[in-house]
Amino acid sequence: MLTKRIIPCLDIKNSRTVKGVNFVNLRDAGDPVELAKIYSETGADELVFLDISATEERRKTLANMVLQVAEAINIPFTVGGGISSVEDVEVLLKNGADKVSINSSAVKNPQLINDLAAKFGSQCIVVAIDAKQIEGEWIVHLVGGKEPTTLNLFDWAQEVEKRGAGEILFTSMDNDGTKDGFANEALKKLSETLNIPIIASGGAGAIHHFIDAFKIGKADAALAASVFHFKEIEVSALKKELQTQGIPVRI
Numbered sequence: 001m002l003t004k005r006i007i008p009c010l011d012i013k014n015s016r017t018v019k020g021v022n023f024v025n026l027r028d029a030g031d032p033v034e035l036a037k038i039y040s041e042t043g044a045d046e047l048v049f050l051d052i053s054a055t056e057e058r059r060k061t062l063a064n065m066v067l068q069v070a071e072a073i074n075i076p077f078t079v080g081g082g083i084s085s086v087e088d089v090e091v092l093l094k095n096g097a098d099k100v101s102i103n104s105s106a107v108k109n110p111q112l113i114n115d116l117a118a119k120f121g122s123q124c125i126v127v128a129i130d131a132k133q134i135e136g137e138w139i140v141h142l143v144g145g146k147e148p149t150t151l152n153l154f155d156w157a158q159e160v161e162k163r164g165a166g167e168i169l170f171t172s173m174d175n176d177g178t179k180d181g182f183a184n185e186a187l188k189k190l191s192e193t194l195n196i197p198i199i200a201s202g203g204a205g206a207i208h209h210f211i212d213a214f215k216i217g218k219a220d221a222a223l224a225a226s227v228f229h230f231k232e233i234e235v236s237a238l239k240k241e242l243q244t245q246g247i248p249v250r251i
Contacts, residue, residue, distance in 0.1 A: 003248045004214050005045040005221035006235055007199065008228045010035060010069075012051045012062065012081070033068045035229065040073035043235045045250060047073065048101065048169070048223060050128075051081025063095050070096020078126055084112070086119055093120065101169060103128040104142040107149060107156070110163060117164025126199075127165040129153060131186075132173035138186055145173050153186065154193060161194050168194065169223065171201040177226065179205025187217030199223050207233060207241050214247050 010032045036047055049069060051062055066079050079092050080101030089100050100120075106113050106127050116125050130145050131138045131153040138153035157168055170190060172183035182203045190198045197220035200213040204224035213219045227233040239249045 002220070003045075003250045004219075004242065005199075006043075006210070006238060006242075006249070007046045007048055007221050007223040008035070008039045008044050008235070009048045009050065009201065009223045009225045011225060012049065012065070032065060033072050036069045036077075037072040039228070039235065040075050043239055043251070044075060045221070046076040046078065048078045048080070049097075050079075050101065063091050066092055066097055067095040080126070080128060084109070086115055089116055089120060093124070099124040099126050099167075101126040101128045103130065104147075106160065107140065107142055107151065110159065113160060113163035113165055117166070122164050122166035122196075125165050126167045126169055127160045128169040128171065129157060129160070130171045130173055141173060154189060157190055157194060161196050165196060167197045167199060167220075169199040169201055172203060175203030176201075178203055179209075179227070181205065181209040182213040182217055182219070182222070184212055184217035187213060187219050191218035191220075197221065204233075207238055210238060210242065211245050211247065214242070215245075 012032055039047055049066065070077055076098040078099040078101050079097040080103065083089060083100055083102050084105040092100055102112065113125065113127060130141045132141060140149045140151040140153055140156050141147060142149060160168060172186060175183050180203055182200045187198060187200050199221040200217055200219035201223040204210060204227050210222050213222045228235065239251055242249045243251060
């Protein structure tokens with residue numbers, strides 16, 4: 001059985017790690033390179049690095065910081081933010097990223113998924129999907145959650161898989177930063193509909209939320225930010241409890 005992955009997320013703005021609630025009210029959470037090193041040393045399976053304002057500010061991800069983080073860690077590392085071309089990905093992979101995450105650019109140009117998968121392989125292409133419920137339907141949002149689309153979460157996820165994405169990072173905007181738990185019903189539907197791994201994001205506040213994401217939501221990995229950054233949950237303690245609950249993890 002494949003082990004479940006625990007993934008701290010570094011949301012970067014102005015070269016600092018930040019964290020908000022429902023995608024707003026950001027507060028400082030520390031130096032991204034230092035945090036990355038700590039997570040690498042304390043049992044995280046992977047890291048996700050998101051330059052959260054790159055798309056909105058129409059600039060590229062901070063390639064130099066990617067290099068600094070890559071040099072400080074020895075676990076897989078996914079980078080996203082402002083990626084819109086094959087050339088962007090080449091720079092990030094050259095600077096040490098193992099995978100890239102695309103979001104708004106994939107919706108605006110779905111062929112980009114095909115192009116990146118063909119050039120670099122599906123295994124390093126993650127498509128991030130931010131969605132919230134509007135009148136009972138999960139609607140995809142872009143540009144850090146600021147722009148609603150007409151896309152349904154599940155329809156878009158299926159298209160993403162067909163186009164060659166190797167993984168989906170689903171963030172529930174309704175749950176993000178609330179610490180009330182992940183959107184497990186949506187996760188379950190995604191996991192049962194698709195054949196590629198689903199990373200759960202948005203809502204972690206306690207160890208039992210991770211257990212629910214794996215047992216109820218059937219997620220392949222769970223991502224969180226503030227509970228790790230502010231030491232409310234230690235990765236090692238979380239993994240021990242998951243193991244106790246019969247959830248396979250790498251200790």
